[in-house]
Amino acid sequence: MLSAESLKKIDREIAKYPPDQKQSAVMAALIVAQDEKGWLATETMDEVAQYLGMAPVAVYEVASFYNMYNLAPTGKFKLTVCTCLPCGLQGSLDAADHLKSRLGIDFNETTGDGRFTLKEGECMGACSMAPVLLVNNKKMHDYMSNEKLDTLIDELSKR
């Protein structure tokens, strides 16, 4: 069950659209739900569907379309590396390889201590600052050289 606070946030999103088009708020509602729960379980999507008066499968369609929604639990920090073409040409694949060897995991895997999950991301609109990486969907890091990556990992490991 989503908390009253989350539902209040979702209500605020719903209010942005005409009353008979509540489902327009589905993306925002899923973000709110994910922020609270960490990931989108079937029951969570069901609840969002019911709250917005949509078919559950329609919510699932949206949640599975965008890869910033987590359909499975992640580690404490989800690192999403952009591997689209411009980033790829400027070394994001090397950055990803560095992360893989440093963390000992592949894409879509989580470290044994449950701290890091590595994900492949789509274009984040910051191609000129490649390689770029997102932490937990919210904080972007750019020009990620191996040194900067190590610093980031060290810092996150302490948190």
Add this chain to the structure above:
Amino acid sequence: MSELNLEIDGRPVAVAHGATVMDAAVKLGIYVPHFCYHKKLSIAANCRMCLVEVEKAPKPLPACATPATEGMKVHTSSLTAKTAQQGVMEFLLINHPLDCPICDQGGECQLQDLAVGYGKSASRYEEEKRVVGAKDIGPLVAAEEMSRCIQCTRCVRFGQEVAGVMELGMIQRGEHAEIVAFVGRSVDSELSGNMIDLCPVGALTSKPFRFVARTWELARRKSVSPHDGLGSNLVVQVKQNRVVRVLPLENEAVNECWLSDKDRFSYEALASGERLTRPLLKQGGEWREAEWQEALECVAAGLKKAGPEVGILASPHSTLEELHLAGRLARGIGGCADFRLRHSDFSGDGRRAGIPWLGMPVADLDRLDRVLVVGSFLRKDHPLLAQRLRQAAKRGCQVSVLHSADDDWLMPIAHKRIVAPAEMLAALRAVGEGPIEESLRSGKNVAVLLGNYAQQHPQAAQLHAAAQALGHRVGFLGEAANSVGGYLAGLPAGGNAAAALGKKALLLLNAEAELDCADPQAAIRGIRQAEFVVALAAFRPASYFADVLLPIAPFTETSGAFVSTEGRVQSFHAAVRPAGDSRPAWKVLRVLGNLLGVSGFDYETTEQVREECLRGKDVAALLSNRIDLDAISASAAAPSGLQRIADVPIYFADSIVRRAPSLQRTRDAQPPRAWMNANVLRTIGAAPGHPVVVKQGDGEARLVAALDDRLPEGCVRVAAAHASTAALGPMFGELTVAAVAVGKAA
């Protein structure tokens, strides 16, 4: 409004504003290849197969999504169009498996057909093809080979737009896109089979038909559905004298291009091991097989002995001819015959101005703008009529409901009144002052429709009169295939269904007394006290009450006619030969007529019977929903105990669907439970999921309690027509429910 003039492939055509290039091409009879476009669904334009060249447009445009404009010049098979179509086909085939030899769709596959016209003989694609996992979405629709899917989303749109519930969706994106039901759910819509027809490839196929036959081996015969009052038009497909599949025959005025799952999958029962194939006689308490001659003579002797004391109970799913002969037989020997087995109020007989019917053509349901549905489990009783009202609701029709249960009809409901069965009449009379009447009064095209529940209600005639008193057009949603036909055939003759049960000899035509009658206990009492009982049945009965069992042919094995709820007489021929020694029931009745010395029983064909039945009758003029009845006081003694709300579950409504194995595995065929609201549950001290004993009259049923807070106070919903509740009494009445202590239940 003026029309738009455009030119397609050099031929001029005029279409209305808002029409698409595809509409214009269809009007000219020009075929534009397509997959995702379907005339009954919204436009998706995601398969891109219908790309055509439009002069002055820089790129080819999808015909299905391009609005026609004045002076437009379209080429559907120019070099540009062809190249575009061939390019799309190449892309579609990239990930499509080359498994046509083992694909059920082979031979009727749009992709296969169009690949011949637009595809290359070999693929340039050498990389790995994508693989999509199999899904289990229920017992009717097979989604085992989802790699075949080309993402046209017809099935998804069908769910959203026609069935009213989105049960399938397309998840992920790009190369990973796939059609799924929500995590672990099945497709439970009562219209789900239409997705099989809609799927242009072999991704969604029929589970019961899986690997049974190739389509080109099948003979196609036209037929008519024997189930609900709509009379859906069928194509019955036959291989080696066996019905192996049923598809819709398109008829815009009746079923459009759809079929309910009941109509589509009930054929499985026809070849089931439960068919009665030999006449059976009971001698000294033992059953033995007999020859027809002996059996018929035995029946004739038994009926003769009873003299005029013969009651005929005919199923309303019987053909017009069977009902006509049953009526003639009853009149000839002075007995009585009726087909309204689930009705309990016959006080309207002789008060009606004509045959109760829908009150309008079926196709007019879409055009209603205000409607009140009284006493109907609409979706389950009339899946396709519900679909029509759903389309009307989408166009702004305000649908209001007066009923005893509040099931989800999957359409917007303007106003609803949910009352206990005993309060139905008072509530209907009170509609005149409420918001429902305000809604009705604001419409131009208004109807009050009485459903099965209202027709089976013990105050059915008063409900009819009360509906009429509202001053709007009244319509009846026909309960069974021949609910109108039965009256047309001259039934009831000599007495009603309740009276027939008191006779010395009983003839059951296609009826299973304990499941098809309004009051199973009364039916069984009637049978027990009768000296002689003969049952004409297509299937071995659940309980062998009869003295003689005569095997008769179901609708696929006999010719005949059904008169739909809109008064449409639809005749059909036999699709296959009768199974074993079974005979068409009209022939059995004819011979019985002869043996009993009733004059004029010399028919050679069903056409002769039908001709006699309909001679000099103008069917349209005989239909009328006027009733002349004095209103009685609505408040009969208020019931003190719990009231029963009985629905007839969709897959138990008649003897054929009861025995269709795949339908019996669906969610709708789960055993009935004792549904009640939280208050009633608390009163009897049970929790949802706990066993309870339901007692009515001198019988009881052991059911599981279930919670439905939308049910009115003081009511328990216990389905009829099911073996587990057949020991109970009438569909309407009082019952008691007691919780069974869980520990002692065993």
